[in-house]
Amino acid sequence: MIVAFYKMYKNRNANKLPVSDDGTPVPVPEESxxxxxxxxxxxxxxxxxxxxxxxxxxxxxxxxxxxxxxxxxxxxxxxxxxxxxxxxxxxxxxxxxxxxxxxxxxxxxxxxxxxxxxxxxxxxxxxxxxxxxxxxxxxxxxxxxxxxxxxxxxxxxxxxxxxxxxxxxxxxxxxxxxxxxxxxxxxxxxxxxxxxxxxxxxxxxxxxxxxxxxxxxxxSLLPKNCLTLRYIAFAVSCAINLIKDRVPKNVAKFIPVPMAVAIPFYLGPYFAIDMFLGSVMLFFWEWTNKAEATSFAPAVDSGLMCGDGIWALPQAVLSLANVKPPICMKFLSRAVNAKVDTFLW
Structure with missing residues (x-):
């Protein structure tokens, strides 16, 4: 945000927002x-x-x-x-x-x-x-x-x-x-x-x-090494953002955005699957008809995202077939985790 504000302040005379303080009409750029x-x-x-x-x-x-x-x-x-x-x-x-x-x-x-x-x-x-x-x-x-x-x-x-x-x-x-x-x-x-x-x-x-x-x-209530993992994740995300901002654009487009990577962990895997399938569809759409994709992709994206239409049907089919995830992950306190390890071993 600080960098963005500095750039806006530096280019403040290049593109002004037509806002009037006294209620009088304001000039609108001719190119609008x-x-x-x-x-x-x-x-x-x-x-x-x-x-x-x-x-x-x-x-x-x-x-x-x-x-x-x-x-x-x-x-x-x-x-x-x-x-x-x-x-x-x-x-x-x-x-x-x-x-x-x-x-x-x-x-x-x-x-x-x-x-x-x-x-x-x-x-x-x-x-x-x-x-x-x-x-x-x-x-x-x-x-x-x-x-x-x-x-x-x-x-x-x-x-x-x-x-x-x-x-x-x-x-x-x-x-x-x-x-x-x-x-x-x-x-x-x-x-x-x-x-x-x-x-x-x-x-x-x-x-x-x-x-x-x-x-x-x-x-002290956090699990063992939890804070260390958070420090590492924070440092890695900052490094990836810095590298993405510094390398050429043709290289930066292949580097993932850490915030985008974090969203599926926050909202669940259905979001990642939706975004992946939507990105593939948009890629082929732009490949076959770039003008049509530019005009209609936002409307199609909005409809699919609001209706959650991509992953809803496969998820329903998997639920009817009683398919369970291949991995079960649990987060336990240190004391409970020690008891579970003792019981398993």
Missing amino acids: SFDDKRRIELFLKDQIPNTVAVGGYVAIAAITIGCLPLIIPQLKWYYILAAYILAPVLAFCNAYGCGLTDWSLASTYGKLAIFVIGAWAGASHGGVLVGLAACGVMMSIVGTAADLMQDFKTGYLTLASPRSMFISQVAGTAMGCVIAPCVFWLFYKSFDIGASDGDYPAPYAIMYRNMAILGVDGL
């Missing part, structure tokens, strides 16, 4: 098409004043700081204030990355809040509960920023007013503040939420709680 001129005109006509944005954020922060400690006494006001001070930077990063990749990392930034604020509170002051609550606050801010930016992008493409879209977002959020707790309370009273053998085991709740415990109690 009629559709682009129309979109820019409508998108910039109903801008949301900065005072409204900053004032609304401050008001929401004040309400949160005043109300959340009443619900969760361990969550002190300064923890929430720290989260709201840090959140705009992370929200910008998430919105920027989501606009480029359509992949929101709100949960990752929430985990950062778990570790930082949970460790800050400490075990003696309810650090686990404080970390989980701070995670919820951070994910709400960062996730909403990415969703809103995606909606603005859709509004720009469809000639919708940004102000009307923002008002709709506010109305929908206000409805969610009432509807979501009611739905949760209905499930909570009707089912045994969190039971491993129930209809709603809530596996993410266990995962996030364990992460909060890890953030409070430290790295």
Whole structure:
């Protein structure tokens, strides 16, 4: 991001975004098409004043700081204030990355809040509960920023007013503040939420709680050599990125992007299979008809990705045939792993 901002600042006079501060018409580059001129005109006509944005954020922060400690006494006001001070930077990063990749990392930034604020509170002051609550606050801010930016992008493409879209977002959020707790309370009273053998085991709740415990109690709970492997993976990914940026383009296209390699580990193998098959299809499509592929590939890609249509049918066939994966991998604590090894040997 620092390198990208430096390049943008260095070339700031080469390609300026036509934004007006006083509401007067702005010149549009001559090379822009009629559709682009129309979109820019409508998108910039109903801008949301900065005072409204900053004032609304401050008001929401004040309400949160005043109300959340009443619900969760361990969550002190300064923890929430720290989260709201840090959140705009992370929200910008998430919105920027989501606009480029359509992949929101709100949960990752929430985990950062778990570790930082949970460790800050400490075990003696309810650090686990404080970390989980701070995670919820951070994910709400960062996730909403990415969703809103995606909606603005859709509004720009469809000639919708940004102000009307923002008002709709506010109305929908206000409805969610009432509807979501009611739905949760209905499930909570009707089912045994969190039971491993129930209809709603809530596996993410266990995962996030364990992460909060890890953030409070430290790295001693990690399996042996886990941290060493993370150091190695981090160093290798940085080295691969550096090499990819430095070698010629005809060589760099054969070097994998570490983030793209990490996505299947995060989301599951179905994503990797979908992307692999889609890349092969796109390669042959560009080989046979490059103009048609350039025009229609985004629409076809969107349909296949949204419908998860490539791997869904083979996965269903394998499930009906009761085919099991050839390898079973488990992650156990050091003590349980020692017991398993003793039992096996």
